[in-house]
Amino acid sequence: MTERKSNVRWFFALAFFIIGVIAYMDRSNISLIAGPMMEDLHMTKAQFGLLATFFSAGYALMQVPSGILAEKFGPKKMLSIALIWWSAFTILTGVVKNHGLLYLVRFLFGIGEAPMYPANAVFNSNWFSRGEKGRASSALLAGSYFGPVIAPGVTVLIVTMFNWQAVFYIFGAVGFLIVILWAIIAKDLPEHHKMVNEAEKRYIIENRDVQNAGEKQSAPWSAFFKHFSFYAIAVQYFVVQFIVGLFLIWLPTYVMEQYHVKYTSLGLLAGIPWLAMLLCIMGFGALSDRLLQAGKSRFVARGSIAIIGMIVFSIGLLFAIRSEVLEVNIAWLAVCLSGMGITTGMSWAAAADIGRNFSGTVSGWMNLWGNVGAMLSPLLAGILADLIGWTWTLQSLLVLVVIAIFMWFFVKPDRALVAEEDKL
Structure with a gap:
């Protein structure tokens, strides 16, 4: 009788979902206390x-090094260090009052969160088959955007009961609990995990993209730079994270200023668009894998869906900025972020597709430029909102979307950046 394979890999997908929730709650809670924090710190x-x-500067600078280190030392060790690091600096955000020191704390906080996605990319390449990576990549992303769904309610409750500083203390403490659990259960390879039976182990090894998983290899940068897809995936992700970063930081303030919503009633409203984004990340990740399993090309399964996501975002944005009723605006903003969530998920799946054995490095490269965008957008949006208002600020994003759609036609997820024969 054929042994039925275990599903330990999907428990790790759930673990990454939870880690994503914690990470993005730590990152996004600051946007929810913008009012009292700006007032208190002048x-x-x-x-x-x-x-x-x-934050984005530190996060961006460590992306490529994080990918290289995750490939060298393994995702378990890298993520353990990252969780300890960013949880400590989350707590310090509530302690420091001096503006200069606070900027330093957020920079170091960004460095701490940087290994999360590259480590996840390496882990997924080791643990999941090529037809499962869309869903596997979506798990961390979904958790990341579920964080902003529940963060508003939790943050408002903590601020109401205590003060805005307590938000950082409590969220940081939760991170320390998570790292203990991760250190106990995680293994870099399914071959090393006692709960993975032979059937699951054989299935993963026979169907994953990476060859000789666990071997230490140096990323062939000269080969990467010869492929325009290496640049294209970075440019489109710059746009994705420029937009997501803007909404992550300024969405609560935008809603309050445009529709005169009170801070205490903001929780549910601010979370609705992120919930929609979460659902689309999961749903379209599954759709992408299904298309791949049905024999469609990786460009169809990844690229075409990413382009659809960009189009959905654009339609939602055009209607959102013309909505005079708050509830209608929130609904269209949910469409906006749903579209961007679709593209985000496909970006990570495509990075793993073209990276293969070097998925950590390629994902880190992509996320580096994504976070250059995330680094610039909050500052530029804040300045533009003061100068020309939110409507024109948001409308200007459509120019970037056109560029990103164009770039997707040059991302070639069906072609690995480094062919197997080139590594021999």
């Missing part, structure tokens, strides 16, 4: 926007 919008910029 910060302007531009100064507050710089907090996100410094």
Whole structure:
């Protein structure tokens, strides 16, 4: 009788979902307390926007090194260090009052969160088959955007019961609990995990993209730079994260200023677009895998869906900025972020497709440029909102979307950046 394979890999997908929730709650909670924090620390919008910029600078600078280190030392060790690091600096965000030191804390916080996605990319390449990576990549992303769904309610509750500083203390403490669990259960390879039976182990090894998983290899940068797809995936992700970063930091403030919503009633409203984004990340990740399993090309399964996501975002944005009723605006903003969520998920799946054995490095490269975008957008949006208002600020994003759609036609997920024979 054929042994039925275990499903330990999907428990790790759930673990990454939870880690994503914690990481993005730690990252996004600052946007929800923008009002009291700016008032207490005497910060302007531009100064507050710089907090996100410094976070993104640290996060971006460590992307490629994180990918290289995750490939060298393994995702378990890298993610353990990252969780400890960013949880500590989450707590320090509530302690520091000096503007300069606070910028430094957020910069170091960004460095701490940087290994999360590259480590996940390496882990997924080791643990999942080529036809499962869409869903596997979606798990961390879905958790990341479920964080902003529940963060508003939790954050408002903590602020109401205590103060805005307590938000950082409590969220940081949760991170320390998570790292203990991760250190106990995680293994870099399914071959090393006692709960993975032979059937699951054989299935993964026979169907994953990576060859000789676990071997330490140096990323062949000269080969990467010969392929325009290496640049194209970075440019389109710059646009994706420029837009997501803007909404992550400024969505609560935008809603309050445009529709005069009170801070205490903001929780549910601010979470609805992120919930829609979460659902689309999961749903379209599954659709992408199904298309691949049905024999469609990786460009159809990844690229075409990513382009559809960009189009959905554009339609939602055009209607959102013309909505005079708050509830209608929130509904269209949900469409916006749903579209961007679709493209985000496909970006990570495509990075793993073209990276193969070097998925950590390629994902880190892509996320580097994504977070350059995320670094710039909060500051630029804050300045533009003061100068020309939110409507024109948001409308200007459509120019970037056109560029990103164009770039997707040059991302070649069916072609690995480094062919197997080139590594021999």
